[in-house]
Amino acid sequence: MSGAKSSSAIETTGTAEAVRPYRGRFAPTPSGPLHFGSLVAALASYLEARAHRGEWLVRIEDIDPPRERPGAADQILSQLERLGLHWDGPVLRQSTRNDAYQDAIDRLLRLGMLRRCTCSRAALAALPENRARAPGEDLYHPAECVGIEPGLAGRHALRLRVPDRDIEFLDRAQGPQSGNVARTHGDFVLRRRDGLYAYQLAVVVDDASQGILDIVRGMDLLTSTPRQILVQDALGFARVSYMHVPLAVDESGRKLSKSDDAPVVALAGPGLQLAAALEFLGQRPPADLWRAGAAEVLQWGVANWRPDGFEGVTTRPVPDAGRREAAKQEG
Numbered sequence: 001m002s003g004a005k006s007s008s009a010i011e012t013t014g015t016a017e018a019v020r021p022y023r024g025r026f027a028p029t030p031s032g033p034l035h036f037g038s039l040v041a042a043l044a045s046y047l048e049a050r051a052h053r054g055e056w057l058v059r060i061e062d063i064d065p066p067r068e069r070p071g072a073a074d075q076i077l078s079q080l081e082r083l084g085l086h087w088d089g090p091v092l093r094q095s096t097r098n099d100a101y102q103d104a105i106d107r108l109l110r111l112g113m114l115r116r117c118t119c120s121r122a123a124l125a126a127l128p129e130n131r132a133r134a135p136g137e138d139l140y141h142p143a144e145c146v147g148i149e150p151g152l153a154g155r156h157a158l159r160l161r162v163p164d165r166d167i168e169f170l171d172r173a174q175g176p177q178s179g180n181v182a183r184t185h186g187d188f189v190l191r192r193r194d195g196l197y198a199y200q201l202a203v204v205v206d207d208a209s210q211g212i213l214d215i216v217r218g219m220d221l222l223t224s225t226p227r228q229i230l231v232q233d234a235l236g237f238a239r240v241s242y243m244h245v246p247l248a249v250d251e252s253g254r255k256l257s258k259s260d261d262a263p264v265v266a267l268a269g270p271g272l273q274l275a276a277a278l279e280f281l282g283q284r285p286p287a288d289l290w291r292a293g294a295a296e297v298l299q300w301g302v303a304n305w306r307p308d309g310f311e312g313v314t315t316r317p318v319p320d321a322g323r324r325e326a327a328k329q330e331g
Helices: 003-007 036-051 072-082 098-110 121-125 199-210 219-235 258-266 270-280 287-291 294-303 321-330
Strands: 023-026 055-060 114-117 157-160 167-171 175-179 188-191 214-218 241-245 247-249 315-317
Touching (some): 023 199, 023 214, 036 055, 036 294, 055 072, 175 219, 214 219, 270 287, 270 294
Antiparallel strands (some): 157 188, 167 175
16 A cells, blocks of 8 residues: 555545544553554554644553453553553543443434344354354354343343445555455344443444544454444444554464563563564664664654555564564664
8 A cells, every 4th residue: 555545544635524634543452461463553553643643542442341451451551651652632441431332222222223132152153154263253143043042031132233235445455345244244242241332332432432534453353344334334423444454473374462472562672662563564664763762763653654565464473573672782
């Protein structure tokens, strides 16, 4: 993707959108400290916003307590500050937004766009369509529920009724995309059986509330995009622009876990971490930048930001930050 193509998200001819300010965001889940993969997403979204002289917001997606680690949210914010990734405005925490999510649920119920579901995850996982899916992956739900389990008659999830049609969008890094949610996931959950609101609902409601129309995030969320577009359409929200950056993998192509990523982020100073993330994103930072402080690295990154450095790239190995650190120490 060229820099001009990236700018097309906010530069159009003869429309009001030509003058709308850019507003991006970074929205981590507090399941642990910032790791290399999340650093890449944070830096890419920051640089895209600052290169457009726009705002960059931070939102903590803490709507799933079982997945959260105590203190992780504050740790992530401290890491961002140490890296010089300073955000605009207050940090929004999804745990304070239940009323907004329920308002969206009530609206969809009035429109007849939700249906009750008592299926357990175990029952869905046993379906032929789900047997090959990886643990933790979102499961396919058929057009009808698989049956009411004993003791669950009073507990139900709410699923969005999904039309059987292709959802198409242009990803500013990965090119044209198309997905049929009815065939890949079926009707999907917006409010869980335990009463918690689903990520697919909360992210759409909060992006609309915060005026976010340009989203930069990791490739692991690309498959969520058609579902989020369906929620946007159902609630009458404007569609947003997407840019998905590559996932960090090891030399064998395996996605790095948080424990694998942690040593990379823990190395030395913030300047080195940012330079490693820039190299990962194909920005080709000069050799002397690896010895610079965070402010200088970020200044160079904004001035030289080129999303075409990762155009069409879905995965990349983590740069040899250890080698760079050794060179820095020798210098």
